[in-house]
């Protein structure tokens with residue numbers, strides 16, 4: 001049989017039109033579903049969902065804009081996937097705490113790597129329970145007390161190096177990228193407190209920087225389109241975190257585990273891993289598919305979870321303190337409180353460089369500043385998946401089984417119904433006398449309920465100790481290039497930003 005060229009053209013055209021129609025149908029498949037629940041919905045693009053038009057806006061700002069436009073609860077098509085965004089603390093309480101059993105699954109996230117896929121945030125319930133059971137106690141009060149000394153020791157070593165750069169610079173260190181410097185110091189501190197490793201060669205900060213710069217970040221358009229056509233992810237390099245640096249850390253941990261002959265005194269995270277590895281053949285561990293990687297990943301998680309966020313929090317806090325209106329006297333009040341903490345250092349267990357933990361816990365003004373920085377710059381989102389359909393009385397609709405609930409933390413923490421002048425840095429709102437008036441679930445930076453941040457007690461302790469030390473020893477000066485500039489999309493949940501520069505001098 002013979003076809004003339006017109007017929008062939010016509011056939012090809014028909015097939016192309018058919019394929020395009022199917023793709024459009026596929027991308028738009030869920031459209032209309034959120035609308036049918038009767039909640040406000042962020043208007044979707046013809047095929048690329050609700051978030052496509054803002055793919056070059058930093059995620060935090062984007063979520064705040066959405067909340068301002070659609071209110072504290074609204075629907076979003078993340079590509080083709082419908083999600084409900086919640087910034088209302090009453091609903092966050094129900095979903096994450098009171099009715100958490102209706103929302104006890106997490107979105108499955110494939111990091112494209114066996115080791116990275118053991119991230120506790122995404123583990124199945126059985127496995128997660130075991131992991132949570134042995135990781136949570138690692139941050140008990142008693143454990144934090146033990147970590148206190150190595151924490152301060154690392155910090156003082158870091159500070160001593162900073163002081164000598166200031167002296168070398170004639171008393172002023174100009175254009176210091178404080179968050180980078182803090183990142184290195186916090187990495188050393190974490191290694192020392194939890195792994196009994198002393199290393200300031202720069203090797204470990206490098207592993208972390210590489211981990212957080214996966215190749216796919218170079219292709220923001222393809223990444224955005226992939227949320228409508230997930231198959232594209234198969235052709236992209238890893239989009240969340242880079243597997244190679246994780247593997248490098250895994251080998252380091254394996255060596256440490258293999259070479260340890262007797263428990264460290266006091267026991268550290270390597271001892272914790274060794275203890276758990278012994279259970280690998282128990283029926284309980286087998287049933288939950290607990291592997292060596294599951295256990296060693298938890299050590300990796302302890303190693304990388306805090307530094308990026310803590311370094312950003314502290315430098316952003318200093319930036320806001322220096323740019324806040326002079327009549328608020330934030331900087332003076334902070335320095336006055338810090339100096340009072342250092343006045344009486346007796347009964348400190350032989351440690352004369354620092355106030356005791358108990359005394360630091362009474363630093364109301366410093367802690368108010370920490371909370372205010374945490375409010376403005378949390379990790380971006382916490383998510384839960386609905387496992388049993390649930391009626392939301394306040395908004396009169398039913399959350400169907402399988403629906404993903406997102407708590408966009410930047411937006412939730414700026415809910416204007418909870419925080420007056422929510423975009424302003426105002427630490428006074430967290431001072432005793434005022435903070436009692438806040439809704440218990442208004443500040444969501446560490447999540448809530450059974451799946452909240454395991455490392456919160458450590459993160460808060462590190463923030464107090466590091467801030468107290470740097471404000472006791474250093475003074476920061478605003479430069480014209482001290483700016484907070486966020487990138488549209490970080491890897492995974494990291495908040496990526498340009499370095500924030502300060503000039504640093506010594507106090508006294």
Ligand code: HEM
Pocket residue numbers: 096120121122132135301302303305306309310378379381382383444445446447448449450451452453454455456458459
């Ligand atoms: C200021 C620093 C930190 C912030 C703002 C932060 C924030 C968060 C948030 C928002 C979540 C999700 C919670 C939820 O879904 O309800 C989380 C989970 C988690 N965080 Fe943190 N985190 C910080 C530091 C740390 C540190 C230092 C560690 C460990 C050393 C850590 C370990 C974890 C773990 C293991 C989870 C998963 C918990 C689970 O699913 O059971 N975090 N964190």
Ligand SMILES: *[C@@H]1O[C@H](CO)[C@@H](O)[C@H](O)[C@H]1NC(C)=O
Pocket residue numbers: 038396
């Ligand atoms: C709740 O929604 C249902 C239908 O979805 C409607 O019939 C009912 O009137 C609504 N109730 C209120 C109080 O708005």
Ligand SMILES: *[C@@H]1O[C@H](CO)[C@@H](O)[C@H](O)[C@H]1NC(C)=O
Pocket residue numbers: 097136447448449450451452453454
């Ligand atoms: C967070 O989790 C811990 C257990 O790791 C639990 O003791 C604590 O009550 C939880 N916090 C909140 C606010 O739900």
